Amino acid sequence: MNSDDTKLGALLRESRVSPALPPRFQENVWRRIEANAVPAKSDSWLDALAALVLRPRFAYATIIALVMAGALLGAHQGAQLAKQDAQARYVALVAPNALR
C-alpha cells in the first residue's frame, strides 16, 4: 500500500456521513421492544399473581386505593365516635344515671 492509498483511505473515512438520529429515537426503540415483549409464561396462578403484584402500575394503584379506602372508612368511623361521645356527654348532663 503506497502513501496515496493511505491518504485516500483517511479521506474516505473522514468523509463518511453518519446521519442524525430521528427525534425520540431511543424512546421509540424502547417502546417497540416493550410492545413486542412476550410475557413470561407463569407456572401457576401463584406465580401469575406474584408477577401481577410486582407490576409498578398495579402496585401504585393498589396502594392508592388502600390508602383512600382506609382513610375514608376511618374518617367516617371517627365522625361516628365523636358523635356518640358528644351525645353521651349531653345525656349525662341532662339525664343522671340514677334515673336511667
Next chain:
Amino acid sequence: MNRSLIVVLGTLALSAAVFAGSYFIGQRAGVIYCANPADDLSWLRTEFHLNDAEMARVRQLHESYLPQCARMCTLIAAKKAEIRAALASGTNVTADAQGKLTELGEFRAQCQGQMLRHFIAVSQAMPPEQGRRYLAEMEKITLGSHEEIEQSMSDHPGHEHGTN
C-alpha cells in the same frame, strides 16, 4: 417456600399495614375534626341541624334546667345514703327503710317528670320535625332502659308482672 408465595404473602401483609395505618389516621382525623369538647350542646346542633337562634334558645333552657337537675340529684343521693344506713342496721326491711324507699321513688318520679318537661321544652325550641326526633330519642335513652329491665323480668318463666 417459593419466591411467589413470599411475594404474595408480603404484599398481603403490606396491604394490611397500609390499610390499617390509613384507617387509624383517618379515624383520628375524623374524631379531631368532628369533636367539640368545649361545648356540651354540640351534639344538639349537629344532630338536629339547629341554627344560631335555635341554639341560643336551647342553651337558655339548658342553663336554667341544670340547677334544678342538680338539686334533684342531691336529694336522691341523700335519700339513697339514708336507705343504705337504714338497711345496714339490720337484716329486715324496716318500716323506716320502706318509707325511705317510697320517698326515693317519689324523688325519682319528680326528677323524671322534670326531665321530661325539659325535653319537651327543648323539643319545642327546635323545628317541628327535629323536635319530634329529639323527644323520641331522649325518651328512648332515659326511659327505654326501664322498659328493657321490665321486659327482661317478664321474660323469666314464673316471674310475670302484670299478668293474672
